[in-house]
Amino acid sequence: MMSDDGTEATDILSHVILPVADREDALATAAALEPYGPDRVTALHVVEKGDGVPDKTPVEQSEELATEAYAAVRTVFPDADDHTAYARDVVEEIFDAADEVGATAVVYRSRGGNRIVRFLSGDRSLKLVTEATIPVVALPREDTDG
16 A cells, blocks of 8 residues: 555554553453454553662562453454563653564553552553554553543
């Protein structure tokens, strides 16, 4: 397919990277993505590292969360790849990982939260959209809890 400027266009869903936090989040995000039929999915779990301070969770616990999340994604996308990354800046690492695996888009489902939670966490959804280096697709949320 050719784009308007004469260059070859890439299907935005040919290889998506799917950031997931835990089993529940991974299952909900994969289910929200399924109707759009991506060609290839790579699930990503970023282990958030402290910078001179203790990590939020022990690495072993974070890696176990990642394994459970990947298994949940594979219940929807059996051929999904996985990628675990370790970083202080989660959003920056999402784009670095996307580049590393050759993803065509970052696809995520907002985890919600009130304004205070979003402020304290740095509102990653806003950062994903404003710091994007590739297309970012926000999946709709069916629940109404935040």
